[in-house]
Amino acid sequence: MLKYKTGDKVVVISGKDKGREGTIERIYPKKGVAIVSGVNIYKKHIKKALARDGKGGIYEVPRPIDLSKLMIIDPKIGKPTRVAFKVEGGKKLRVSKKSGVIVDKE
Numbered sequence: 001m002l003k004y005k006t007g008d009k010v011v012v013i014s015g016k017d018k019g020r021e022g023t024i025e026r027i028y029p030k031k032g033v034a035i036v037s038g039v040n041i042y043k044k045h046i047k048k049a050l051a052r053d054g055k056g057g058i059y060e061v062p063r064p065i066d067l068s069k070l071m072i073i074d075p076k077i078g079k080p081t082r083v084a085f086k087v088e089g090g091k092k093l094r095v096s097k098k099s100g101v102i103v104d105k106e
Contacts, residue, residue: 033064
């Protein structure tokens with residue numbers, strides 16, 4: 001089980017986007033990377049023939065960022081926290097290390 005799920009609010013802890021926050025849109029567990037909204041944005045030049053809308057140009061594209069550069073934002077105090085796992089009623093839940101609040105939305 002991963003420490004991260006799609007929809008989690010995360011903050012970048014290192015790299016060129018250090019301090020930026022966003023939500024996880026997609027995770028690639030085998031590669032150990034995730035796409036986070038508003039983070040790791042690059043410009044891509046696309047030709048007219050290859051563009052979906054028929055117009056070429058320079059588009060901003062989100063690129064994957066390594067999971068080791070992300071930390072979940074604690075839902076109670078709003079600061080970055082590590083994640084622990086706890087078993088309750090046969091379910092494995094993610095718990096914040098700082099406040100002890102359950103991070104799972106279910």
